[in-house]
Amino acid sequence: MRKFTILSLALAAVLLVAGAVIAAPKAPGDEYVKLPEGATKTQQSIKFSHTAHGALECTACHHTWDGKGDIQSCSTAGCHTDMKEKKGGASYYAAFHAPQSTISCMGCHRVERQAGKTNVPTACTACHPKNQ
Template sequence: MRKNLWIAAAALIGLGLIGGTVWAAEVEMCVPMGTITLEPLSAEAKRVSVEFPHAVHFGYSCQQCHHTWDRESTISGCSTQGCHDLAELPKGEDGRPSKDAALQARYFKNAYHSMCIGCHKAVNQENRKLQATRIPTDQKLAASGPTGCIQCHPTE
């Protein structure tokens, strides 16, 4: 279960300002500030559930991840019906994995992996570019997140 501190709307507006965002409207909702345990949809999980430190990511805009959020309603989970709600990789009529990108993105594992690992890798890539410029610079390398399997799924 989620072990979180929950904060309410007033604090949320403050967070918006840290992210450099001015809120168009006030939204009443509880925002998990601690670690969210991301559970697989699959009937039998191959890997240990992922502990996701939510607030560590609040330097980004909320919509970076909650990409369909309209800023007016409350934010709902990633596997809400019609979103990333497929427990298995969708197959085409020939029984092979579907090549339909929209359908593939509904497979929860693809959605999480491309978002989480995709961003961590992009940060690392930027850091490598910075290191490769060889121009003396005071600019610090940016902190990044895990990209290896067992870093996110701690044991087999």
């Protein structure tokens, strides 16, 4: 009996270690989208729900992720940190609203809406309830 317990403990330890090594990052729950460091904003902050988007591939949004390492924030240095420009790859605004990119919230929702989905907000006030 004691031998059995020790064996199961050893097995559990091995499984735990193996799990920690191969586990990909988990999607967090509802959370505010981060701002670039030191930036100020004009709209009420948005809480993003991973649960509502659970049917999508992680890389539908985390487009630079290699499937193994850490997942980076949209506003990581060198990514979407320009608070002034409304267009282009460095623009914070475009990362979430570029109408022609299905990686952006707005771009994907527009396509989903055209495909007949109704639960995909595209109106400013649907995502930003009230200006601050």
